[in-house]
Amino acid sequence: MRPLSLLLAGSLSAWTLLCVASPAAATGNLLTNGDFETGLLAPWAGVGGLGALSTIIVQTPDNGPSAPGTHHAFLDNRAEANGLTMAQTTGLGTAVPGPVFYSFDLKVGTAANGGVFFVEIFAQNAGGAVIGNAGLLGNYSPANWTTFTGSFVAPANTDHLTIQFEAPTGAVTGSISSMKVDNVLLYQGTLTGTKGTSWNRLKNLYR
Ligand SMILES: [Ca+2]
Numbered sequence: 001m002r003p004l005s006l007l008l009a010g011s012l013s014a015w016t017l018l019c020v021a022s023p024a025a026a027t028g029n030l031l032t033n034g035d036f037e038t039g040l041l042a043p044w045a046g047v048g049g050l051g052a053l054s055t056i057i058v059q060t061p062d063n064g065p066s067a068p069g070t071h072h073a074f075l076d077n078r079a080e081a082n083g084l085t086m087a088q089t090t091g092l093g094t095a096v097p098g099p100v101f102y103s104f105d106l107k108v109g110t111a112a113n114g115g116v117f118f119v120e121i122f123a124q125n126a127g128g129a130v131i132g133n134a135g136l137l138g139n140y141s142p143a144n145w146t147t148f149t150g151s152f153v154a155p156a157n158t159d160h161l162t163i164q165f166e167a168p169t170g171a172v173t174g175s176i177s178s179m180k181v182d183n184v185l186l187y188q189g190t191l192t193g194t195k196g197t198s199w200n201r202l203k204n205l206y207r
Pocket of ligand 1: 030035036063064068069070072090182183
């Protein structure tokens with residue numbers, strides 16, 4: 001009979017090999033503060049087009065339908081030919097190759113004179129280079145809160161993800177793109193630890 005310590009060592013080695021051979025997809029929402037219920041924008045950030053006439057703030061009391069709450073993000077772009085963009089990048093090592101599921105709630109504020117709204121999701125390698133994407137999602141202009149869902153396949157060497165919300169305006173006076181954003185969800189594998197009945201229903205759709 002082998003000593004217990006050897007058995008444990010053998011099991012540990014097998015487990016280590018298994019982990020190396022097949023990295024497990026993370027569970028739960030890969031994003032932080034996807035529902036904006038902290039009342040603050042961080043770790044979301046404006047990554048383009050911020051200015052006196054183009055702002056991103058967290059507002060209350062309106063809330064998207066996918067999860068309970070009282071806050072949402074509001075992108076308000078009233079500058080001509082301007083690419084106001086809000087983004088969040090997940091941490092290093094948070095994603096793996098394979099299906100990536102997304103969900104977000106949108107409600108238009110104003111879309112006028114060439115103002116439009118798009119969402120992009122990027123798969124990045126460990127060095128941060130973009131190696132895959134979900135395509136250009138939109139133009140979105142829902143008059144009432146609407147939940148948009150879908151998926152794409154992250155390619156080999158995917159290490160983490162970025163999702164960005166884009167409210168570009170046209171090159172004409174009076175072009176406006178404003179949008180309320182809430183309940184942003186990115187996940188792989190099994191969705192756990194996410195509050196909200198709608199998100200749980202969404203999870204069941206992908207089982
Ligand atoms: Ca919210």
